[in-house]
Amino acid sequence: MFKATVIVKRRPKILDPQGKAVEQGAKLLGFNNVKQTRIGKYIEFFVETDDLKAAEKEVKEYSEKLLSNPIMEDFEFTLVEVNSPKTEVKIARD
Amino acid sequence: MFKATVIVKRRPKILDPQGKAVEQGAKLLGFNNVKQTRIGKYIEFFVETDDLKAAEKEVKEYSEKLLSNPIMEDFEFTLVEVNSPKTEVKIARD
Numbered sequence: 001m002f003k004a005t006v007i008v009k010r011r012p013k014i015l016d017p018q019g020k021a022v023e024q025g026a027k028l029l030g031f032n033n034v035k036q037t038r039i040g041k042y043i044e045f046f047v048e049t050d051d052l053k054a055a056e057k058e059v060k061e062y063s064e065k066l067l068s069n070p071i072m073e074d075f076e077f078t079l080v081e082v083n084s085p086k087t088e089v090k091i092a093r094d
Numbered sequence: 095m096f097k098a099t100v101i102v103k104r105r106p107k108i109l110d111p112q113g114k115a116v117e118q119g120a121k122l123l124g125f126n127n128v129k130q131t132r133i134g135k136y137i138e139f140f141v142e143t144d145d146l147k148a149a150e151k152e153v154k155e156y157s158e159k160l161l162s163n164p165i166m167e168d169f170e171f172t173l174v175e176v177n178s179p180k181t182e183v184k185i186a187r188d
Contacts, residue, residue, distance in 0.1 A: 007136050023139070025160050031152055033142040042101050042136040045117070048127040058125055066119050 002047045002055045006077040008068045009040035043067055047079070055079055096141045096149045100171040102162045103134035137161055141173070149173055 010016050019037040026034045047055040056079065063075045104110050113131040120128045141149040150173065157169045 009136065009138070019137075019139075022137075022160055026156055029155075029159060031156050033149070033152055034156055035140045035142055037137065037139040040136040040138070042103065042134040043113075043116075043131065044103070044134070045113075045131040046129045048129055055127070058127055061123075062120055062125050062128055065123060066116055 001050070001082050002052070002079045003082045004043075004045055004047055004055070004059045004077055004079050006043040006059065006063050006067055006075055007040060008043065008063070008073050008075045010038065010073055014072045040073075041067070046082070052079065052081075095144070095176050096146070096173045097176045098137075098139055098141055098149070098153045098171055098173050100137040100153065100157050100161055100169055101134060102137065102157070102167050102169045104132065104167055108166045134167075135161070140176070146173065146175075 016038045019039045022039065023034060023037040026037070047058055049055050049058070059077050059079065063077060064070060068075045110132045113133045116133065117128060117131040120131070141152055143149050143152070153171050153173065157171060158164060162169045
């Protein structure tokens with residue numbers, strides 16, 4: 001099993017009104033050093049397979065088709081192998 | 095100057111209806127290995143100061159007061175020093 005982490009960001013040239021709005025709030029609260037806030041998505045999930053290539057393919061397609069908007073967003077992902085309940089180490093009794 | 099990256103996630107015990115909805119879409123598209131999708135926020139911005147302690151304090155307060163909902167979300171952040179335009183290295187002519 002793999003744990004996948006996907007980050008989805010708007011392309012740099014595309015305006016981010018949500019980030020702009022939050023940054024206006026920052027100015028009102030006195031955070032004057034904060035600049036160029038941009039807000040994207042951070043997505044975590046598990047992929048139930050032990051085949052890294054298959055996991056990569058599934059995460060890429062999932063990101064392209066559901067997690068990101070291909071017109072204006074880019075994504076990047078990482079995969080980390082984790083123990084599935086099936087392969088959990090059992091502690092033997094003496 | 096520092097570049098800050100903040101990740102905001104719902105606490106593990108709190109339901110994530112957005113993640114559930116996206117995962118239902120995944121099932122319909124045939125991504126059957128995807129489990130437990132959870133969707134959070136990924137925020138990037140610059141902090142215009144050269145003092146790491148001051149930058150940390152500002153990012154922490156910004157995250158607590160504007161970027162996350164303290165009732166049901168946790169956040170984590172990283173800071174990386176970047177060259178500000180003021181300190182940019184100039185290439186000397188021969």
